[in-house]
Amino acid sequence: QVQLKETGPDLVQLTQTLSITCTVSGFSLTTYNVHWVRQPPGKGLEWMGAMWNGGGTDYNSAFKSRLSINRDTSKSQVFLKMNSLQTDDTAKYFCARHNNWGYFDNWGQGVMVTVSS
Amino acid sequence: DTVLTQSPALTVSPGERVTISCRASESVSTSMHWYQQKPGQQPKLLIYGASNLESGVPARFSGSGSGTDFTLIIDPVEADDTATYFCQQSWNEWTFGGGTKLEL
Numbered sequence: 001q002v003q004l005k006e007t008g009p010d011l012v013q014l015t016q017t018l019s020i021t022c023t024v025s026g027f028s029l030t031t032y033n034v035h036w037v038r039q040p041p042g043k044g045l046e047w048m049g050a051m052w053n054g055g056g057t058d059y060n061s062a063f064k065s066r067l068s069i070n071r072d073t074s075k076s077q078v079f080l081k082m083n084s085l086q087t088d089d090t091a092k093y094f095c096a097r098h099n100n101w102g103y104f105d106n107w108g109q110g111v112m113v114t115v116s117s
Numbered sequence: 118d119t120v121l122t123q124s125p126a127l128t129v130s131p132g133e134r135v136t137i138s139c140r141a142s143e144s145v146s147t148s149m150h151w152y153q154q155k156p157g158q159q160p161k162l163l164i165y166g167a168s169n170l171e172s173g174v175p176a177r178f179s180g181s182g183s184g185t186d187f188t189l190i191i192d193p194v195e196a197d198d199t200a201t202y203f204c205q206q207s208w209n210e211w212t213f214g215g216g217t218k219l220e221l
Contacts, residue, residue, distance in 0.1 A: 035211070045160065045203055045213040060210070094159055101166055102207025103150035107159035 002026035004034070004095050004108035012085050014117040022078040022095030022108060029053065029071055033098040034078045036069065038091040039110070046091075050098065051078050085115045119143055121204050121214035128220045134192040137217045139204035141185045148208035149187045151180055154216075155200045163202075164189060196221050 008020035022034060029051070036048040049059040051069050059067050063082065071078045078095060092112045096104035120142040129135050139149065147167040152160035162171045164180035167187060179190045191198055199221050204214040 037213075044215045045205070047211040047213070058210075096160075099165070101150075102148050102211070103162060103165040103205065104152075104160070105162050105165075105171070107161075109159055 002097065002106045004097060004106060006093060006095055006108045006111040008093070008111045008113060010112065011114050011116055012089075014085065014087065014115060016085055017081060017083040018085055018089070018093075018113060020080045020093055020095075020111055020113075022080070024076045024078070024095075024097070027097065029073045029076060029078065033100075034071075035096050035098045035104065036078075036080050037094045037096055037104070037107075039094070040088070040091045048080070048093075087115050087117070089113070090115045119145060119206055119209040119212050121206060121212055123202075123204060123214040123217045125215065126218045126220070129194055131196055131221055132193045134190065135194045135198075135219065137189040137191075137202050137219070139182075139187045139189070139214050141187070141206055143209070144184045145206040145208035147183050148206055149180075149182065150205045150207065151178075151189045152203045152205065153198075153200045154203060160203060191219075194219075194221065 003025045033052050035050045049069050057069050067082045092110040094110040095108045097106040099105045122140045149167045151164040154160045168180045201216045201218045203216045
């Protein structure tokens with residue numbers, strides 16, 4: 001069955017770089033798109049960016065040049081990297097499979113990241 | 118950005134018909150989708166394309182709307198439906214509503 005699983009640190013220091021890996025199974029990264037969404041504690045969902053099945057990327061302009069998304073199709077992994085972390089980047093980070101209708105039909109369990117000074 | 122506005126909270130009794138609304142700041146056609154999120158869990162897709170029920174989701178859930186005004190209906194609501202419900206549009210990039218917390 002379709003599965004996505006995020007792995008990454010629990011704690012990141014202020015101004016440092018966050019790296020999270022999304023490992024997928026049950027589908028191919030060359031067929032489906034994978035997006036990243038985050039959720040601060042007690043708050044709503046924020047779209048961060050996309051890895052398209054053709055290898056291209058799109059980013060939420062709110063993250064300017066801090067965010068990069070890459071993939072390794074041989075390992076079925078999508079990578080999120082975001083630098084210059086601030087305390088308001090404390091959030092649960094999800095990867096989600098994107099359907100061509102525009103919705104997210106499968107989500108990982110998320111990884112909670114705290115930015116600490 | 119296309120802003121989606123939802124009422125923050127709703128308290129109902131089991132067996133009632135529940136209507137959760139989502140208003141978009143501009144037309145999104147029928148590119149509106151609904152998710153359920155329980156505490157500590159990831160969002161779960163309920164409705165896509167404004168009115169299409171995702172496979173495996175109970176028929177108690179339904180959706181309607183187009184343009185700027187959308188509705189998620191739960192009828193009848195059950196105790197297990199206690200959760201936060203988010204709308205999401207995909208007409209202009211991807212944005213989410215702030216969520217409606219449903220309590221029974």
